[in-house]
Amino acid sequence: MEGFAIIITTLIAMVFTTPQEKELIVLLPDDNGKVGALLxxxxxxxxxxxxxxxxxxxxxxGEVRSGKLDEARIDEIFAETLAAQPPKPVTFVLYFQHGTTQLESTSEPVLEKLFKEVASRSASDVQITGHTDTVGALEDNDRLSLQRAEEIRTFLIGRGLAVKRVRAVGRGERELLVPTEDKVSEPRNRRVEVLVR
Known part of the structure; x- marks a missing residue:
């Protein structure tokens, strides 16, 4: 039952059309299992x-009847719609050496996985967000975080990703993964997060 958000949108749109033939509307949960309501x-x-x-x-x-379907039946009825859904968003985290745009060696395989994920999608939208730890001046960390994000952007573009589909931003030390005091060298905060949609 992955990715039913598109189905829900499609089915809600069906409610607002004049019934010409028999129509089936199914209320599906989101990825967290929650449902709303539909009249x-x-x-x-x-x-x-x-x-x-x-x-x-x-x-x-125009008569309206209700009931309940099981997941297998929904998968059968909406197989075409399910197959047409885009892949779910994926996030990759890459870590950097202190004060540089040099990747930690442990992040190099993640970079390759990132490229393969982007290449496997027919239309990818990529958001790259750079971060730093709290060592250094705020302005320097802003600059470094953007440089880290741009480094990954350049890598992806160099491997063939369209420029208009990839954005890079720097957040400096504003969104720490591990909260610390100022001037603390925390390796997990020296990162780039890449969201692939």
Missing amino acids: VQGAGGQILLDEALEQAQVGNG
Whole structure:
């Protein structure tokens, strides 16, 4: 039941169309298992869907019937829609040596995984965010974090990623992964986070 957000959007849109033929509307949970509510109306009445996997059918005459479907049946009915969904976003974290744009050796394999993930997607949007620890002046850390992000951006573009699909920003020491006092060298804060969508 991965990625049902697109299905939910599609099904909600179906509610706002005039029923021409029998329509099936299914309320699906999000990735965290939560559901909202959906009011399905037809000429013959209305039904509130507020439980996961609950469904409503609107017949040719506008009559509305409800019931529940299991996951296997949903997968069968919506196989085409499920297959058309884009891959879920993936985040990669790369760590850097103190005060430099040089990757830690442990991050080099992660960089290759990042490139393979981007290359495997037909249309990727990549957000690269650089960070630093609290050693050094705020302005210097802003500059260094952006340089780290730009370093990864340059790598991806050099490997063929379209420039307009990749953005790099620096956050300096503003979003510490590990909270520390000022002037503390924390390796986990010297990082670049890459979100691939």
